[in-house]
Each structure stands twice: as C-alpha cells, then as structure tokens.
Amino acid sequence: MIIEALYGVAVLLVLAPVAVALGATSRATPIVYGVTLVVTLMLGVIGVASLYGETGHATSVTLPLGLPWLGAHLRIDALSAFFLVVVNLGGATASLYALGYGRHEETPGRVLPFYPAYLAAMNLVVLANDAFSFLVAWEFMSLTSWALVIAHHRDQENMRAGYVYLLMASFGTLTLLLAFGLLAGAGGNYAFDAIRAAHPSAALAALVLILALIGAGSKAGVVPLHAWLPLAHPAAPSQVSALMSGVMTKVAVYGFVRIVFDLLGAPQWWWSMLVLAIGGITAAMGVLYALMQHDLKRLLAYHTVENIGIIFIGLGLALAFKAEGLEWAAALALTAALFHVFNHSVFKSLLFFGAGSVLSSTGERDMEHLGGLIHRMPQTAFVFLVGCVAISALPPLNGFVSEWLTFQAILLSPQLSSWGLKLLVPAVGALLALSAALAAACFVKAFGVTFLGRPRTEAAAKAEETDSNSLAAMVFLAALCLVAGVLPGIFLDALAPVSHALIGARMPHQAGLQWLTIVPIAESRSSYNGLLVFLFVVMSGTLAASAIHRLASDKLRRGPAWDCGYPDPSPATQYTASSFAQPIRRVYGTLVFRAREIGEMPPPGAMTPAKLHVDIRDLIWDAAYAPIANLIAVATEKLNVLQFLTIRRYLTLVFAALVLLLLVLAIWQ
Template sequence: MGNILTISPHAFRGFVAVTVPLVALLALFALAVVGVAARRAPWVGSVVYGGTATVCAVVALWAGFALAGRSGAETITLPMGLPWIGAHLRADGLSAFFLLVVNFGGVTASLFGWGYERAQAGGHGSGHGHGDSGPVLPFFPLFLAGMSLVLLADDAFTFLVSWEFMSLTSWLLVLSTHREPDTSEAARLYLIMASAGTACLLLAFGLLASGAGDYQFDAIRQHAPTAGAAAMVVLLILLGAGSKAGLVPLHVWLPLAHPAAPSHVSALMSGVMTKVAIYAMVRVLFDLLGEPVWWWGGALMIVGAVTAVMGVLYALMQDDVKRLLACSTIENIGVIVIALGLALVFKASHTPVIAALALSAALLHVVNHSLFKSLLFFVAGAILTATGSRDLNRLGGLIHRMPVTAVLALIGAAAISALPPLNGFVGEWLLFQAILNAPALPEWSLKIGIAVVGAAVALAAALAAACFVRLYGIAFLGRPRSPEAAGAGEVGVAMQAGMMIPAVLCVVLGVLPTFVIRLFEPAVRAMVEAGPFDDRSYQPWIWLAPTSAIGNSYNGLIMLAAIAALSIPLVLVIHRWASDKVRWSIAWGCGHVEPDPTALSQYSASSFAQPIRRAFGGTVFNAQDRVEMPEPGDTRPARLTVRWTDPAWAYLFTPIRSAVNWLADRADVLQFLTIRSYLTLMFTALVVVLALVAVVRS
C-alpha cells in the first residue's frame, strides 16, 4: 500500500543498512529546527555545531565499518515522493564511500565553524571582529543532510529532489553574508547555474527512465538506452553534474560563490559538495548507463584536461586567498574527471584491471582533495579571523604571529602541490600509473591522446606548485604588509583542532594510502567488474602495487624514511658549517644605493605571478599590464594595473546573456495581449506538444 513503509526484498538487512544514515538525516533536520527556534540563545551555536559534528561522526563511522565489512546493498521504500512509487533509499559501496567523505568533512567543518563563529563574535581568537560570518546555523546541518540524501537516493525523483535541496541550502548559506558587496551577485549566479544544472539532470534521468518506464535505478540498470540516447545522457551529465563540480566552461559561479560563503561553509562547498557532483557522474556513467563506449571517456579526458590547466591558471591570477582556493578546486576537479575518463576508456576496451586502477586514482583524489582543500579553506578562515583581510597583498609575516596555523598551512600547501610523502602525491602518482598504461589500448588515437592528457596533468601539477608557493610565501613569509597583519595572533583551540585533523590525515594517507584504497575497493570492483589490484595477497599491506605486471609500486614509509635520511643530514650540515654564527648585513635593495626598509620593497602577489601571467595570460586571458610611472620629481605613486578576461564570460556567457535579454525584450509584448490571443497561443502550444508526442511514439 502507498502509505506503508515497504522493505525489499531482504527486509531486515535492508532496513538496518540504511537506518543509521536515515536517523542521522532526521537528527540533522532537528538540529536545523533548534537553530531557528533558539537562534538568539547564547548556547545555540554550541548545540548545533556540536550536534552536527556528532551526527556526522556517527555516519562516517557507520560508512567506514560498512566498507570494511564489505556489507551488501539493500533498498528500502519510504511512503513519500511520487504517488504509488515512494522514495527509494539504498546504501551500497559507492554511496557508503561518498557518505564517509561528506560526513567526515562535516565533522571537521563543524568543529572549525564552532570556533570560527565564536571568534567572529569576539569570544575567542585574536581577530578584529571582521569576517564573513552570518546566520548559517539553520542551514548548515540541512546542507549536510541534503548531500547525504543525494548519496542515498535510489530513484531519479528522490535524487533530483535531494539535489535541488542541496543546491538551495548551499545558496542560502552563500546569502548568509548578504551584507558583503559582491555576495548578492554571486548568489544570483550560483542559483542560475544550479537551476540549469538540475534541468540537465532532469532530462538525463528522463532519457534513462524512458526505456524502462520506471524511475527506480534497478529498473534503469536493466534497460540500457539506445546509442543516441546514451550520447545525450553523457552530454547532459557533463552539463548537469559538471556545472556543480566546476568544469570549464561551467565554472564561472564557483570563484564567486565559494569565497562569498563563511569559511567553514566554503570548505564544505569546495571540499565536499563538488564530490557529490563526482558521485553523480560515477553513478550514471559507470552504473546506470550500461556498457560504455570509448569516446565517453575521451570526452571526459578532454574536458578534464582543459579544466585542470585553466583552473590552476585562474588560481595564479587571484590575489584573494579564498578565490584562489576556489579556482584551485576547478583544477583538482579536472584531475578527477581525467581519471574517470581513463577508467571509462579502459573499461570500454575490456581492460578492467587498468580501469580499476584509474577509477581508484579518481576516488583516492576525491578523498585527498576533500582533506587538503578543507584544510586550506580553514587556514583562509584563520587568516581572515586574525587579520580581517583575504588580500594577499595585505598579509605577510604570519609565520611568526600564527605559528600553528603556519605549520598546518604548509602541510596543506605541500599536499595540494603533490609533494611526497603527502596524500596529494599518492593520488597523482596513481593517476600517472594509469596514464602510463595507455599502450595497452588498441586505438592509436587513444594512445596519443592520453599522452597529451598526461602532459596536461604534469603542467597543471607544476603550475599548482608555483601557485601555492606564491600563496604560502606571500601570506606567511617576509614582513607584514599591513598593520592588521602586523597585529595578528593565533586563533583559538577549536579552529586549530579543525585544521589539525585533516592536516594529520594528509600525512597519514600519504604514508599509508592502502588503508583508504581498500575501503573503496568494493565500489571500484562493482563499477568496473574487476578487482583493482592483481596479486594483492602477495604484497605487504604497506605497499601500493597498482598491477602485478605493469607499473611501479609505492611505499610511503620508505619514501618518508628516504626524505628524512636526506633532509636531516643536510639541515645539520647547513647549520654546522653555513650558519654557525649570526651575521648582519643590509638587505639587497633591488639596485638602489639605500635599500627601502619598508614592506613595500618585498615581492607582492602580483609581481610573483607576473612571469606566468605574461607567459599564459596574454593568450588565454587577454591579460594586460598597465604601468603608470610618474616623471622624476612627481610625487604621485607608481601604479601597476592588471586586467584580464575569463574566456568563458567573453565567448559563452556574455553572448548568452545578450541573447536572453533580446528575447525577453521581444517577449515583453506578450503581457499586453487579449484573452483571445492567449487562448490561441495555448491551443497552438497544445497542438505542437501532441504532434511531438505522436512523432516520438511513432
């Protein structure tokens, strides 16, 4: 019956499999109610953030145990949703893995957010009372509930409703800083892009369900669409999920909306929400769409390569710390999509072991990026709390004033730069192992194309290292460039703990990556119908061996020991023979006889990026440097003005906006028609729709 909860087909096991996350969702909704009802109470922040952290920790532990125990997947049907259909929820290996990622991010964001809100209110930390805090309490647990519900959905209707709920709650979180000058425009653009993405997903699931006549995922799996419909689904998924993930050229909202949100919400949006979009791609392309065709993966690799290179170039152009981190997310999403494309290509070529290797690289980078990007956004929040500024050109010298944050920021910067032995290196190393297996493919076009994609990944990795050397060097080293930076102090214990947890895991997963890889092995095995590693039983657990015959192996402990063995003697030698006494000297003054003792003589963020901007920006971004140099004797300051244009705006969205405005002006006359004219239009529209239905059915 429609109003009774039904459980299929192994009732008790299925109910238990989804009970924990289902109860957690109800608890998050209850915390949102508490946030609204007691919004003025002094204890409400502690209750909401503490409760959210506890709920997310329970779900993360449940997901970890479910993955470690290799539990099966069961479906339950709730008496809600479409009539006579209900809402289907399912927790399999893939959804459990992403639930672990989402809810672990919720734990650290809740912990940091609790301390962050207290610091913004003046209770803790050494901040100046400035920041991006706002009324986020009611929507913070709802945002996490929406993301978790997307991962549990087992029918198209529940998936789309959950997806839209996730988008709306994150939009409200962005709007929580509506007093900031650019927030309203960022929120408006985000809502437009989110709505367009949902429309594309709606059409994609419509095509998937049309063959089966059923919105349930199990029914969709049993009825593969035609080649033409499958091609449309691939395109629509790239548009729908890609707009949420930030694929170029659908990325335009991300550098505006992610920085506009409070810092712990930015960490969730960049580090976690984008992974829900990756989940949608994996669920549809690897699970629901049937046997893949090689060009699906080729399309993903092309889009991913462009996204990775363009994303890091966007980041190098930014002086705002949070906007830089948001643009870096674009680059990392591009790397993940490249790995997904490789997995599809190898799966279509009936090379399941290497397909599993590529998919493992994608999922490992999902975990890694969620950790170091959350850490870096927390660092940005700590800097904002301590200085009241996100402008790199107003920072500097923070390593002496915020020593704990500086060490944690260095770990995050090194991890995202893919330096060994941190987790970012392991993820990209595994991706290159899959790229190096391209000769196993039969098509020469794919062999050459994957080599080009590998070069793009290497370029993106090198530029990412330059980007975060710039970020860390300008923000933490040198002398303070503003009074706010000079007066900064370390943030509170809660914020430090929120940063320390992902920082420690960046090190642990870099040294011992096989632990997390074995957790998502069931998901990989199910998606490519093969085990991700050959002869694993013959390998010690500390070794990461992608394949038995092709590729290399990796041991994080040996890597760590080798780095320590080389670094420690080098440091001792330098301190013994090169720095055995203090020496004082006048700093080099760039050729001037008397060096300028002020902070203005230091490298700025703009000057650091100038060589790369001139090498790439003139072609890609139409970047132009304008120098205003007064004549000798003129007391006006010299000024450097940098202008550049995002090609996505110039060639895609600006023409679309102009076309929409033109159509709106033409359609404006419709509001002045008579009733007879309106009835005629409605009748004509009905005839056209019926004709289209007749053509489709025939």
Template sequence: MPIVAALLSIAGLAGVAVAAPILVARRVNWATPAVYGASLAFAAVLLLSGLLALLGGSAFQGNVHLPIGLPWIGAHFALDPLGAAFLVIVDFGAVVASFYAIGYGAHEEEPGRVLPFYPAFLAGMNLVVLSADAFGFLVAWEFMSLSSWALVMAHHHDAENRRAGYVYLLMASFGTLMLLLAFGLLAGPDGGYAFASIRAAGHAPWLSGLVLVLMLLGAGSKAGLVPLHVWLPLAHPAAPSHVSALMSGVMTKVAVYGFIRVVFDLAGEPAWWWAVVVLILGAGSAVLGVLHAVLQRDLKRLLAYSTVENVGIVFIGLGLGLAFKTNDMAGAAALAVTAAIFHAFNHSLFKSLLFFGAGNVLTGAGERDIEKLGGLVHRMPETAYLFLGGCLAISALPPLNGFVSEWLILQAILISPDLPQWALRFLIPASGAMLALAAALAAACFVRAFGITFLSRPRSPAAETAREVGRWQIRAMYALLAVCLVAGIFPGPFLDALSPVSQMLVGGAMPKQPLLPHLAIIPISESRSSYSGFLVFFFILMANWAAIRVIHNFASRAVRRAPPWDCGFPDASPATQYTADSFAQPVRRVFGPIAFRAKVSQTMPPPGDLAPARLTLSLRDLIWEFIYEPLEGAVLYAAERLNVLQFLTIRSYLSLVFAALVLLLVLVATWA
C-alpha cells in the same frame, strides 16, 4: 543496518535545522555550539555507517523503501560500495567542518543566517548519496543546492555576495534541469524512475551518449568543470569559511558521485568516444583552473579556482576509466577509477584544511587579500605551519596524500599505448602532459600563496595586529593534516577499501596492497612500478637529521657577524618586497596573452612633469566573455520579444495551451 542509522541521522539533521531558528530567536547563548555539536554527532553516525558498509561487505549494505514521495514510486534508498565511499568522503568533511565551526561560528555576526541552513546542507548532501530513485535524487540535489545558496547569501549586505548568490542560483537551476532531462531519458516512456529499473532497462547507444552529455552539463556544473565553473570562484569565497570548505571539498564530490552513478552504473555500456569528451574537459579544467588560481589575490578565490583544477584531475581519472572499460581492460580501468575516487577523497582533506587556514587568517587578521598580509608566521604560527602542510599536499609533494593519487593517475596514463583507438593513444598522453603542467603550476601557486601571506614583513596594519585563533579551529586543522599524512605514508589500506567500488563499476580491482615489505603500493604489478610513502617519509626524516648533525658537528665554531644579504634592497620597508602580482608575473607573461588576453599599458610622464608613472594590467575572462555574456544578451532579447505573451486574450492563451498539448502528445506517441 547502517542504512537505517544513516536515514535516522539525516532526519536528525533535519530536526536540528528546524530547531536552530528557534534557538537563535530566543537568543540562547549556546545556540551555535549546540547546532554544530549536534551536526557533528549525526555526521559521525553517517560516517560510521559509510565505513561499515564499505569495509564490512554486503552484510552491512542494503536497500530501504519508504512510502513517501510520488505515490506510485515511493522513496528508494540504497547503500552500496559506491554510495558508501562517498558517504565517507561527505561525512568525514562534515565532522571536521562542524568541529571547526564550533570555534569559528562564535565570530559569526549573523548566526541566524547560517545555523538553520548548515545542518540542512549536510542532510541534502547525504540524501543525494543515499537516494536510489531519480525523483528522490533530484529532490535531494535541489535541496542541497538551495540550502547551500542560502549559506552563500549569509552575508547578503555585500553586493559581491549577492551577485555570487544570483549566479550560483542560475547555474544550479541549469544543472538540475540537465539532470532532470538525463533521468527522463533513462526512465523512458514507462517511467521506471527507480535506479534498479533504470539499470535493468536496455538503452540505445545514442541515448546513452546523450545522457553522458547531459550529465557533464548537470553534474559538471556543480563540480566546477570548465566552462561551467563560473559560479564557483564567486560563491565559495562568499560563504563562511567552514561552509566554503564543505562546498569546495565536499559538495563538488557529491557532483562527482552523481556523474559516476549515472555514467558508470545506470547508463549502460560506454562508447570509446565518451572518454575523449571527459578527458578534454578534465585536462582543460585542470590547467585553466590553476592558471586562474596563480593570478588571484583573494586567498579564498585562489582556493576556489584550485578546486576547478583538482576536479579536472578527478575527471581525467574518470575519463581513463571509461577508455579502459570500453576496451575490456578491467585492471587498468580499476586503477584509473580508484585513483580518481582516491584523489576526490584527498582533495576533500587538503582543500578543507586550506579553507580552514583561510578562515583563520580572515578571523585573526580581518583580511583575505594576500597583498595586504605578510609576516603572519610570527603572529599566527600554528595556522602558518598547518597551512603549509596543506600547500605541500595540494602541490602533490611526497610523502603527503596528493602525490599518491596523482601518481596513480599517471601510472594509468602509462598503460594507454595498449588501447586500440588512435584518438585515445594521442589524447591520453596529452592529458598526462596537461596534468604534469597543472601540478607544476599548482606548486608555484601555493608557494606564492604561502610566501606572500605568511612570510616576509607585514604589509598592512591588519597583518601587524593579527592574532592566532582558538583551539577548536587549530585542532580541526591538525586532524586534517594528520589524515593527509597517514593517507600519503600508508595509502594501501585506503586503496584496498576502494576495491569493492571499482569491482562494482568496471568489473575489476587493483592488486591487494601488501602491508609488507616496505609498505609499498603496487598499482599494476611489482615488475612495472611501486611506491613506498613510508620509505620516502623515512628518508626525508633521515636526510634532515643528517644535515642537522653535520652542520652542528662539523661547522666552524667561530662566530662571525655581518649584515644579512638584503637582495639588493637595503630598505626595510615592505614596499621593497615581492608582491603577489610580481611573483605571478613570469607565469602571466607566458600564459597570459593566450589564456587571458593579458595587456600591459604604461604611462610615463615627460621630464619635469610631476604626474606619477602608471602601469596598467588588464586580464579578460574569455569564457565569460564568449559564452555567458552572449547567452545573457540572447536571454534578454528573447525576454523582450516574448513579453507580448503577457497581453494575449483568453482565446489566444487557450489556443497556445492546446497547441502545446498536441505537440507533447505527438512527441510521447512518437517516442513510445
């Protein structure tokens, strides 16, 4: 069975993690390709297992119970349509990242800090998806968090990386605590921790609502939902680039899986107000994430903030699914949930592609500050064009895959007038407007990222001496771009593959997508709307071909030579070009005073004074200032006050323990 093969592959990844430090300690030259090659092979088996379970139906799905873990529970594992879909997302990203790392890892200065934890990280993510009881889920979740934390700390000599690891560890611990409380409530006083027992038990509406809040805090913190995103722009740039791709493109989807598993599958029937909470958080994350991304100069931090935006888009789709499911609109709920999961898959593709491009830039130029780059299209042409493809996909431009999933979410939004709740009728169109704003800002963000990094003239010696990277990295990027294009031109088979998932979660499925005519996709019905990625792609090709033929056949044959237009700057110095900050200035002027309390101060010396004029810009992270800094102060204050507990007598300690035991017994008796 596929689930047995999947579990054996996870055991194989654990074995690779154990063998890696031995190979590194013996200074074996082939340690890096061996570890990443073995990780690739086991991830490929897991990917095949997920595909068989997703496409083959119940014959390839199943459950396994192993006598490990808690004695009275054991370990339950299951492979159902939802788990199979996310197993595909996780392991396709793992396969491509491992392939990329075979080349990228050769440049790693301290492989001993990366190689043992990389396969362990892959094993942890896959265990989360396959676990079918609360205990195994939480152990796998914590294992995933700790192994990824070790990868974030790989370059620990950098003080900024140490801070990133510290913040990540705190947020990961907080998230795990919230998940522990959520599963404790679902298991109830009887302690039925198996998902089958939780699913069969009845839950009071107030308890299910509390579980939703806890899951938003627990899974939302790992996914990067605002305001729980603060660790993400610190940790993702700190990790090696192939790990950044996995954390941003794949690990955040494991968090999305955890949210869907509990809220849609285990918590019982939703209430309509659940959708309000999820939509507000999703829309806020989408806009705030891309606003932060537009203003970043660090290429990897820019991509990390963009992940916050795309996770917000996924949660908009999930919020729509909850709204429609509550009102027994199975078809609309299926459309929304399918669009959300499809966007999660699409984001794993183009975000991994972009992080690989950033890794190539870091390897080839030794720099990730886009202000110090420029002109790389001439020195790293393949990376430049592949990165451009990722920029087009993440900007939701047809015919690439990012457009399809966002278009499907907008189609679900257009059904919202049929909902009976006025709050949802108002909030869902507002979320659609926020989604459109986020898409427009994303396009501006990635025009800036590509233009400042790859076009114009080099602005530093690092950019002038940059060189293209090896074939392993380039081929991995080609594979990702090819899948982005295929999923955008032929999205029908991808949507049909997700039908069992939506049927399981909301009791409905999208219409079966026809291969013909015109390879169009139909989200609701032919009378309402359809989209043909193939025709769009065909017309783009034909328009380009026609323009080329017209110019070549009908343009004047006369040769005229004249100075090129210099935009009013005849000096060839890079200092006369647009910078990243100047490119972002219009967006900063519009949104900066509200979102960042932006302030610009200037110092102009009087005539005759030789001191330079200065322009100072200050941007504030309001979420950090108003939530996390006060929280930090409160924790320090409480720690100082509770420090007295270290100096109690034995009798005082025993009295505290007795009082805590009595309180817990009272709570258990009241709950039971």
C-alpha cells in the same frame, strides 16, 4: 546500516528548525555544530563499516515518501559508502572547525539553520536509490548551499555570486532531470534498479552521458561550466566554503560516476575522449585561473576546478579502459580518481580552514594585504604549509599518491587500441603534468605571500593565532594528509569494493606487500613506498638541520631581509602575489586571458607616480556567458512592454491566442 544512516540524516534535518528556534542565543553555535559533529562522525563510521562489507544489516530501504507509486528508495552500496565517508569526514571536521570559527560569525541566524540541512542534503544525495529522491536531494543541496552563499547578503558581490550560482544550479538540475528522464524511458520507472536493468540504445546513452556531464559537471565546476564556483565558494562562511569546495564538488562527482559507470551500462570508447578532453582542459585552465588570483579564498576555489579536472581525467581513463575491455587498468584509473576525491576533500578543507583562520584574525582575504603571518600564527602556518605541500602533489603526502596513480594509468595508454585515444591520452597527460607543476607554483605563491616576508598591513601585523577548536580540525586533517600519503595501501584496499562493483575488477592487494609499498599493476612495472620517502625526507632533513646547527651557530637570529643593499622600510616593496605570478602570466596569460600590461610613465619632471596596470579578461565568460546574458537582457527589454498593456489589450491578447490556437487546430486536423 541504512536505517542508522537515515536516523542520522533525520537528526540533521530536525536540527535545522531547532537552530531557528534557538535563534541568536549564545549557545546556538556550540549546540548546532556540536550535534552536527557527533552525527557526521556517526555517519562517517557507518560509511567506513559499509565499505568494509559489514553485513547483517539492511543495505536498502523504501520509505513511503515522494512519488506515491515509487516511494523513496535509499541504499548503501560500496560507492555510496565511500562518498558517505568523504561527505561526513568533511562535515565532521568542518563542524569541529566551526565550533571555534563560528563564534566570529556576525549573523549566526543566517548560517546555523542551513548548515545541518545542507549536510543532510549531501548525505541524502549519496544515499538515494531512485532518480526522484536523488534530484530532490540534489536540489535541496543546491538551495541550502545557496542560502549559505548569500548569508552575508549586505555585500553586493555575494548577492551576485548567489544569483549566478542559483542560475547555474537550476540549469544543472534541469539537465540531470532530462538525463534521468531519458534513462527511465517511456515506462517512467525511476528506481535505479529498474534503470540499471534497462539497456538504453547507443544514441540515447550518449545523450545521457552528455547531459550528465553538463549537469554533474556544472556542479563540480568543470570548465566551461565553472563560472559560478569561484564566485560562490569564497562568498560563504569559511567552514561552508570548505564543505562546498571539498565535499559538494565530490557529491557532483558521485552523481557523474553513479550515472555513467553504474546506470548507463557498457561505455563506448569515444565517451572517454569527451571526458578526458574536458578533464585536461579543466585541470590546466583551473590552475591558470588560480595563478592570476590574489584573493586567497578565490585562489583556493579555482584550485578546486583544477582538481576536479584531475578527477575527471581519472574517470575518463577508467571509461576508456573499461570500453576496451582492460578491466584491470580501468580499476587502477577509477581507484586513482576516487582516491583523489578523498585526498582533495581532505586538503582542500584544510586549506579553506587555514584561509578562514587568516580571515577571522586579520579581516583580510586579499594576499596583497597579508604577509609575515608565520610569526603571528605559527601553528596555522604549519598546517597550511602541509596542505600546500599535499595539494602540490609532493611526496610523501597524499596528493602525490593519487596523482602518481593517475599518471600510471596514463602510461598504460599504449595498450589502448583506438588511435584517437592513443593520441589524446598523452596530450592529456601533458596537461596534467603542466597543471601539477603550475599548482606547485601557485601554492608557493599562496603560502609565501600570505605567511612569509613582512606584514603588509596593520591588520596582518596584529594577527593572532586561531582558537584551539579550529586548530584541532586543521591538525587532524594535516595528519590525515600524512597518513594517507605514507600508508596509501590501506586506502587503496578500502576502495577495492567500489571498483569491483563498477568495473568488475580491482587493483592488486596492497596489504600483504613488504614495507607498505603500493603496486598499481605489478611489482615489475612500478611501485611507490610512501613510508621510505617519508623516512628519507625526515632523516635527511634532520641530518642537514643538525649539521648546520652543529657546524654553525644554533642561536636564533632575526635580521633584515635581503634587500639588495637598499634597505627600504616599506613592506609594499616586497614581492607581491601578482609579481610572483608575472612570469607565468606572460607565458600563458597573453594567450589564455589576453592579459596586457599597461605601463603609465609620467612625463619627465612630473611628480605623479608611475603606474602598471594589468588587464586580464576571462575569455570563457566573454564567449559563453556574456552573449547569453545579453540575449536575455534584450529579450526581456522587448517583452517588458507586456507589463504595461491596458486591461482590454490583455483580454485581446488572450482572445487572439485562443482564436489562433483554434485556427491551428482547424487547419492541422
């Protein structure tokens, strides 16, 4: 299978220069996205086949590339097969979406060459089987996505986003480099097989864990390393935003899982404390940040931070159970995390596509300038609603299943023996519950303010339904949300080989159960049946609707919205995004963001309008990023003198440095 997968990647890599050659011709867009669609579909099929244990083909190969004594090791195992599916599902739907959306692109020459290269890089990260290829592919992925972030480089904000992203990406790669360096040890054998065979000491393993958490976490958007994510993800064209948010963060999760679960050997119990605490904080902070946003794409990007938190909670639980020898529970937690990886990639892509359609038909990302789009774009509104329900973790859609499974794992925490974990896990569970509830509030806001009510601007009033390709991509993803929510057993069984490879245990077989129920541990403890919930929702909904239509009028009427008896013609008087978030901002914002509301009342008799200004500070940026930036600024200011020395002074500096080093040598020897 690996050979076929590599052919696919090679096609993507060749496509990049072809896209340059095609340039700005009108056929470039359909050709590039058409080919990526076909290739990613093929790669996705390869992933599914490998996941179901299709044998008889080579699963690993060594190419004579890269380091001469190492070569490029590539391999498909269960974990990479699963992530291959996630990457290429996202890639295929994004390509389909871009077949329509890409036509609105003003500068296709800045997007088309990097897009297939970016897809190829993500596939290579997942396929790499030695540290060198992994890091090269990882950095290639960072650079191509950076190029896509600054595709619209005339916007100063995009340039800043690209700058912050580049810094964080290099920093992340550096820590991963150190992590792999420590893993490879003094022998310096970078093949994953050799790393797996070596057993690092406890202190070294802990250091590698922390480095991996920083390196992969910064790419995934773990708080407090998330700062670049809400800047960079919205800046890219929407199909790339969907890929970055839905897929690239998952590739980062892959990196973390690969290092910590596969390469590092048996875990210590306290590792999981670290991962759990970071996961819980990330989930809660991510959703609180998201609630404060009124830029639709940025809101979605912050939500990615929250979902990464949920995934890391699942991974932390898996580590905890694995360390304590409860393999069956670890398998549940890991499967829940990986299922959430899949689910999040599906609905986050869907939501970003929806936001992209809104953007291309209205030219607006700011929710305060939208509204009433459900009348103009009914189909987009419907699929966006499906995505909102899924990400809010409401049954019967897929988001509910994976979060429910994570909660099931949290409920197993009394079986843990260490007191630290016994105390921490319920607290993390509370954070998870909080973030799930706030996420629902956040998406009521996102959907309500964007699609419901009256249009707030001319652009929103004149919006038009998006094209059929974009719609097809979104409808497919919405259907997938439903299928994964109603029939989760199929997906959980498909994940069994992954947890078997990493943990040594798997969740119970779901396939043979009656009525497509899923049972995380045993039937006596808990079970969930998506199909029954779905049928109940459909039946009660139909019943209620038909009863209302039967008993009341079934004519469609359009009347003024409820206005408290004071009809106001201005749509600006509607509930806004920030007014919707105000109660939550008052509860949490004063503490987390030091939010202050400054009201300016004009004196009696003055004709100026009253103003209400909300001041929100990003304390993480202020505490962690701003001091570093200041320090660097001061240091460069001081060193700037070196730029303007005379030639003789430069010579003197070189001479003095040489003499100084010789003196050190003379004294130290």
